Amino acid sequence: MQKQKQRLWLPPGPRKLPIIGNLHQIGAVPHQSFAEMSKKHGPVMLVHPGFVPKLIVSSADAAKELLKAHELDSCGRPPLTGAGELSYNYLNVAFTAYGDYWRVMRRLYVIELLSIKRVQSFRFIREEEVEFLIKSISEFSKLGTPVNLSEKLISLTADVTGRVAFGKSFKEREYEYFGADFEEEIHEAVVMLGNFAAADFFPYCGWIVDRITGLHRRLERNFKKLDAFFQKVLDDHLCSGRRITEEEHEDIIDVLIKIGKYETASGTEKITHNHIKAILMDIFLGGSHTTAISMAWAMAELAKNPRVIKKAQEEIRNSAVVKENWRLQPPGTLLAAREAITRFNVSGYTIDPKTQIQVNVWAIWRDPNAWENPQEFYPERFLDSPIDFKGQNYEFLPFGSGRRICTGVHKAVAVVELTLANLLYCFAWKLPEGMTEEDICMEEEAGIAVQKKVPLKLIPVEYQCSSESKMYKVAVYLYLNAKHHITCKDINITTVRRILERVFA
The missing domain is CATH 1.10.10 (Arc Repressor Mutant, subunit A)
Known part of the structure; x- marks a missing residue:
């Protein structure tokens, strides 16, 4: 009787089938499938992909209750196949479980690697790389030919992140060979992190399916290629005997090598080469590719809305454009999966330990109860608005909230605002011949960061x-x-x- 009573208080959700649960109802773009389901079952919904219970939160009020009132109860991370492989067995901050080790690593990120002061110190890198971007786009302007902005923006963020992380861009001779291949592998890693892995939802036999489908081999190959590159840049720093002069700036590997003798939370384990490579992986996956994706979406929305682009060029206030882009086209449509650590209640429903939890921010930002005309790209909604991206406005969480908020927020904002401002103030933008605003493809390609399925190509016209x-x-x-x-x-x-x-x- 007690068991039946407890079952009645579980969140509602779609009826599941034996073994596969609700997998047949989750499409190629999961956040859209969850948004449709939540219209029927409510903003706090329990689904079962395979044998794993997953809570989907799709309203600002429920997100606030979950992330504020029950933050400690829900700040775990589930062990996932792709995340474990690409983080050197959970050595980074993004995917590691909540605990002493996570606290030490997060302090390292916030104080030493990605603080506001550190981001400011790399200002000259952002300026120089954006200047190079503008010069390269100018060549297309002279010819009157379309430029692949998606590709250019990925190269920009890779070069900025490369110089910040290990002191070299992919244009320089030492790493030019790796450039295009590395960008492809980072893209592949982003896709792999968002791919369905049977082992994540069928714990006892899913690994067999992953080997049959080739997912396991594909993931291993991707990891080995990225690991070889990170090992090379680490070896270059260790073997060069380099000394930092007053004119030079420490890069992130320099900082990590300098503090390499610090002990981690265990008191015995020290920061190893794998720790450093895991941090580099974190920075590139979280701070490079997703930033480029965000800027490509922003330029696509602006190209579809000539009124907005003209206004943005006239008024030097592109922060509203950036926020509106994050609202309408967030690279992370579902906040990174959490795991319930203890039993707690949300909206009157019982959430059991080990339940996976995801906040569907894509659905929240299209909720007419939270936003007026939510489907419209209207940056003016953020002018003179107190809403920001620091994690306290639960109707707008582009970087998450609380202890699990993205540690690279300052770096991302600095790169996005500076780049978009230069793209808008240096060029007018035209569509390729024969295209109209309606022809711009806005289809999404699923992954841990949702990017445009079709790369964005526009014709720059230099002022x-x-x-x-x-x-x-x-x-x-x-x-x-x-x-x-x-x-x-x-x-x-x-x-x-x-x-x-x-x-x-």
Whole structure:
């Protein structure tokens, strides 16, 4: 009788079939399938892919209750096949279980690697790489041919992240050979992390299915290629006997090598080469590819909405465009899977330990109860709005919330805002001949980060500015520098000269 009573308090959900559960109801783009199911079963819904119970939360109120009132109860991470392989058996911060080791690693990320101060110190890298991007796009402008923006943005973020992480971009001779191949492997890793692995939902026999389908072999091959690259850049740092001069900046590997003698939470295990490579994997998967995906979606939305792009170019306020893009086209449509650590209640329903939990932010951001005209790309909704991305507005969580909030938020925001501002203020954008706004493909390709199924190609038209307009551009760039936390004393003659040379080139 007690068992029956407890069952009645479990969250509602679709009827499951023997063995496969609800797998037959989850399509190629899971967040859309879950959104449709939640319309029938409610914003707190229990589904069963295979033998694993999974809670899907699809409203801002339920997300707030889960992530605020029950944060400690729900901040575990489920052991997943792709995550375990690509994180060197959960040595990074993104996929490791909640506990002492996670706390030490997160402190390392927040204080040493991705703090606001560290992000500011790499400002010159962002500026130089964005400048190179603009110059390369200018060549397409001269020819009047379309540029593959999806590809260009992936190269940009890979080069920025490469210089931040190990001091070299993929344009430089040492790593040029790896460039295109590395970007493909990072893309493959993002897809693998979002792929269905039978072992995750059928614990006792799923591994057999993964070997039959080739998933296991594909994942192993992907990991070996990425591991070989990370080992090379680590060896280059260890063998070069390099010394950091006053003119140079420490990269992330330098920082990790310097603190390599620090002990981790166990008190005996130290930061090893695998720890460093796991952190590099984390930074590239979470901070490079997803940032490029986000910017490609933003440019696609702007290309579909000429009114918005004109307004953004006229008013130097692209932060509203960035927020609206994250709302309508979030790279992470489902927040990374959590796992219930203890039993607790959400919206009156019992959530048992070991239940996987995902917040469907894609559904929340299209909820008419939370947003007016949610399907419309309307950046003005964020003008003079207190809503931000720091995890306290539960109707808008592009980086998550609480202890599990993305540690790379400052880096991502800095890259996205600076890049989009330059793309908008340096070029007008046209569609390829014969295309209309309605022809822009907005189909999604599933993965841990949801990207455009068809790469975005646009024709850049470089502005032919008058002297007055160019002086206005100087003001724009100085404004952007101010936006990225540069004080007056930092805007020295070198900075101004670089800006002037670029504007009057």
